[in-house]
Amino acid sequence: MSDHNIKINKEKLDKIATDVLRPVGFNNAFINWMLFLTMALVACIYAYVIQYNKGLIVTGMRDMVSWGMYIANFVFFVATALVGMLISGVIGLLGYTWIKPITRIAEIIAVAFAAVAGLVIVSDMGRPERLLNVFLYGRVQSPILWDVTVVTTYLVISTLLYLLPLIPDLAIARGRMLHAPKWQMKLYEILSFNWTHHPKQYKLLFSATRLLIILIIPTAFAIHTVTSWLLAVNSRSGWDSTIFGPYFLTGAFVTGMAAVIIAVFFFRNNYKLRQYLDEPLFDKMGKLLEFVCVIYFYFNLNEFVVPAYKMKEFDAIHIHELFAGRHAVMFWLSQIFGLLIPMIVLLWKPFRKPLPLFLIALFVIVGAWLKRYIIVIPTMEHPFLPIQFLPGEWVIYQPTVIEGAVTAGSIILGIMIISVLAKLFPVIPIWEMAEEDEGTKTKII
Amino acid sequence: MNKFFLTLIICVCAVLKLSAQTEWVVPAEHQGKLSPVQFTESMQQSGADIFAAQCQVCHGMPGQGNYNAMLVPSPGDPAAQKFQSNTDGAIFYKVSEGRATMPSFKSALSKADIWNVISYVRSFNASYVQETAEKIETNIPEGTLLALGLRYDEIKKMVEVSLTGSLNQVTNPVGGVGIKLEAKRYFGNLPLGDIKTTNKEGLAYFSWDGTLPGDSLGNVHLIAQVEQVEAYGEVKAEQTLPIGLVNDKPALNKERAMWNTVDKAPLWIIFGFTGAVATAWFFIFYLLFQVKRIFVLGKEPITEEEKII
Numbered sequence: 030m031s032d033h034n035i036k037i038n039k040e041k042l043d044k045i046a047t048d049v050l051r052p053v054g055f056n057n058a059f060i061n062w063m064l065f066l067t068m069a070l071v072a073c074i075y076a077y078v079i080q081y082n083k084g085l086i087v088t089g090m091r092d093m094v095s096w097g098m099y100i101a102n103f104v105f106f107v108a109t110a111l112v113g114m115l116i117s118g119v120i121g122l123l124g125y126t127w128i129k130p131i132t133r134i135a136e137i138i139a140v141a142f143a144a145v146a147g148l149v150i151v152s153d154m155g156r157p158e159r160l161l162n163v164f165l166y167g168r169v170q171s172p173i174l175w176d177v178t179v180v181t182t183y184l185v186i187s188t189l190l191y192l193l194p195l196i197p198d199l200a201i202a203r204g205r206m207l208h209a210p211k212w213q214m215k216l217y218e219i220l221s222f223n224w225t226h227h228p229k230q231y232k233l234l235f236s237a238t239r240l241l242i243i244l245i246i247p248t249a250f251a252i253h254t255v256t257s258w259l260l261a262v263n264s265r266s267g268w269d270s271t272i273f274g275p276y277f278l279t280g281a282f283v284t285g286m287a288a289v290i291i292a293v294f295f296f297r298n299n300y301k302l303r304q305y306l307d308e309p310l311f312d313k314m315g316k317l318l319e320f321v322c323v324i325y326f327y328f329n330l331n332e333f334v335v336p337a338y339k340m341k342e343f344d345a346i347h348i349h350e351l352f353a354g355r356h357a358v359m360f361w362l363s364q365i366f367g368l369l370i371p372m373i374v375l376l377w378k379p380f381r382k383p384l385p386l387f388l389i390a391l392f393v394i395v396g397a398w399l400k401r402y403i404i405v406i407p408t409m410e411h412p413f414l415p416i417q418f419l420p421g422e423w424v425i426y427q428p429t430v431i432e433g434a435v436t437a438g439s440i441i442l443g444i445m446i447i448s449v450l451a452k453l454f455p456v457i458p459i460w461e462m463a464e465e466d467e468g469t470k471t472k473i474i
Numbered sequence: 475m476n477k478f479f480l481t482l483i484i485c486v487c488a489v490l491k492l493s494a495q496t497e498w499v500v501p502a503e504h505q506g507k508l509s510p511v512q513f514t515e516s517m518q519q520s521g522a523d524i525f526a527a528q529c530q531v532c533h534g535m536p537g538q539g540n541y542n543a544m545l546v547p548s549p550g551d552p553a554a555q556k557f558q559s560n561t562d563g564a565i566f567y568k569v570s571e572g573r574a575t576m577p578s579f580k581s582a583l584s585k586a587d588i589w590n591v592i593s594y595v596r597s598f599n600a601s602y603v604q605e606t607a608e609k610i611e612t613n614i615p616e617g618t619l620l621a622l623g624l625r626y627d628e629i630k631k632m633v634e635v636s637l638t639g640s641l642n643q644v645t646n647p648v649g650g651v652g653i654k655l656e657a658k659r660y661f662g663n664l665p666l667g668d669i670k671t672t673n674k675e676g677l678a679y680f681s682w683d684g685t686l687p688g689d690s691l692g693n694v695h696l697i698a699q700v701e702q703v704e705a706y707g708e709v710k711a712e713q714t715l716p717i718g719l720v721n722d723k724p725a726l727n728k729e730r731a732m733w734n735t736v737d738k739a740p741l742w743i744i745f746g747f748t749g750a751v752a753t754a755w756f757f758i759f760y761l762l763f764q765v766k767r768i769f770v771l772g773k774e775p776i777t778e779e780e781k782i783i
Contacts, residue, residue: 166736167736168735168736168739169736169739169743169744169747169748170732170733170734170736170739170740170743174747175747178747178751182751182754182755182758185758186754186758189758189761193761193765196768222765222768222769222772223768223769223770223771223772223773224768224772225771225772225774225776226776226781227771227772227774227776228776229771229774230768230771230772233764233767233768233771234768236764237761237764237765237768240757240760240761241761244754244757244758247754248754251750415542415544
């Protein structure tokens with residue numbers, strides 16, 4: 030692959046660059062949007078300040094359920110972040126070129142969600158100022174240490190995978206965005222690393238990106254497998270499962286695909302990029318979503334039907350709670366609307382058109398969030414050893430307003446990071462799209 | 475017909491099981507047992523400590539109704555009518571013997587301790603009036619101070635317990651008194667052999683084969699007591715003797731293990747973890763180095779036929 034020759038079509042490049050660079054820049058609409066988000070975030074930060082001062086007592090977590098909405102939300106964020114690996118890594122390495130226009134969007138989501146995932150974990154700590162102790166005094170035997178390590182590593186690799194293919198685009202943009210503010214041009218200059226479109230530079234970039242794409246696959250597998258192990262290394266009903274790793278991983282693909290579809294739909298309309306983010310692309314994304322939904326469904330079948338068939342004493346309590354007990358509404362909502370119905374309707378082409386697919390993705394992502402809640406909380410409510418002297422209201426977990434606000438804050442922060450990155454840099458890889466088709470189909474791959 | 479009998483048997487069993495769970499019958503001879511002494515404030519106090527440490531996990535705080543409701547049969551609140559309607563003797567018996575989830579405290583608590591707990595539990599019952607046992611006549615003169623001694627007889631290979639009584643500064647051996655010997659274990663005391671009666675020299679012998687596991691030095695903590703507390707009062711001797719089996723099992727945190735500290739983590743996990751992290755970060759730094767090369771290449775001129783755009 031390093032011996033191929035890249036040729037970029039000048040006319041095509043001009044057109045794409047004009048289209049893609051048009052929405053770049055902090056216009057008034059963007060500033061208003063950010064002001065709105067900032068105000069909402071400040072309210073959520075206020076909630077966190079209350080938690081920081083008073084401690085975790087302001088949450089619904091108590092002795093019995095000590096992992097609540099925060100951990101569920103953390104799992105959700107990590108899951109969504111995996112999409113960067115799915116698109117660029119798995120689908121890209123398989124040689125599919127239709128992903129070209131959405132690779133960068135997927136990578137933006139990966140970076141934003143991985144970054145916020147780390148913060149979500151910190152929000153679950155009663156004494157966040159002791160965070161460093163996890164590294165200083167951590168035990169290599171503890172999945173908690175593996176988790177913080179691998180989240181950090183994944184964030185770095187994702188950021189590199191976002192920034193490296195951006196280099197030629199920033200060089201292209203420097204010559205074209207004449208009305209951009211000075212600081213933005215300065216930033217482009219720094220981040221384009223002296224890019225002169227030298228063929229040797231392209232060669233280096235190709236090999237570097239290829240290495241990253243290979244590297245991101247095991248790292249992404251590790252990040253979500255370790256997240257699942259945080260639960261699965263316990264012998265508690267509902268977590269004590271040997272398929273938790275792949276179960277989480279496939280679930281992550283579903284969540285991530287939904288997030289990408291939502292983002293792509295948004296950029297298609299707001300950035301007027303219909304020509305690049307076109308209907309055939311949505312059809313492809315719809316098929317990919319269908320594919321990962323089917324795999325995830327298969328793992329769900331294993332995860333619930335096998336214990337439900339055996340009904341071992343403690344599993345039975347857990348399964349009853351999910352199927353017909355206190356968590357039944359949430360469980361069936363997430364399974365039916367977040368997985369089953371999308372999986373069925375996506376089989377028909379009309380549902381893979383942009384608007385229907387966008388709506389389906391919304392259902393899937395909400396269902397995915399609820400699913401994480403279902404995975405974390407009900408198990409906590411049924412410890413093997415009886416815990417004594419607990420007031421009744423400690424036994425059942427009920428998230429508080431503060432928890433809700435802090436969780437909402439994490440989602441707002443994620444959207445803010447995506448918004449800024451999508452306005453600061455082009456969202457579609459210009460140079461890759463402008464490549465001459467002949468012979469040199471996939472540059473990176 | 476077979477079916478009919480089967481149903482009948484199942485019904486009978488069910489009824490038996492049900493009644494077995496609802497009623498805890500205390501043998502008549504234990505019902506009337508009474509404390510040898512009047513309950514005092516200090517007995518209640520030490521009873522409260524024992525209750526908090528040994529009983530509260532299941533029975534909750536008396537009067538609060540916060541006993542562990544998950545247990546079947548229910549332990550119940552000690553301040554409640556059902557519990558308090560037991561005679562002192564019945565409570566003593568139930569605590570000593572235990573049933574189902576209710577543990578037997580026979581060997582974990584001394585008789586005096588059990589009476590202390592009863593005195594504490596009774597303090598939650600306003601209508602309770604205590605009766606004490608009549609003084610039991612013994613062949614020892616009033617005012618005699620009893621004392622126990624404990625040692626290991628190397629030649630006889632036996633534990634020797636000696637009982638003496640002193641009155642008016644004269645000490646004499648006391649015979650004909652039942653002695654029990656116990657070893658201290660993690661939960662309660664382990665009775666060693668049957669109760670032995672002291673001989674004319676005031677000595678009681680317990681055979682010892684040295685197979686009882688001790689600590690890493692073979693030390694065993696022995697407790698000798700006069701059996702009939704009601705008659706003689708509490709007389710006790712404790713002694714740690716190096717006559718047990720040396721327990722040379724390594725401590726659980728001695729070897730490398732999953733549950734140990736970092737420096738004693740299993741090697742495979744140390745190498746696995748650091749190896750994976752090092753590999754990933756090696757490539758990350760290699761990539762950063764590549765970016766630097768891209769930067770340097772920017773200064774090289776490009777020939778016309780090499781031009782990409």
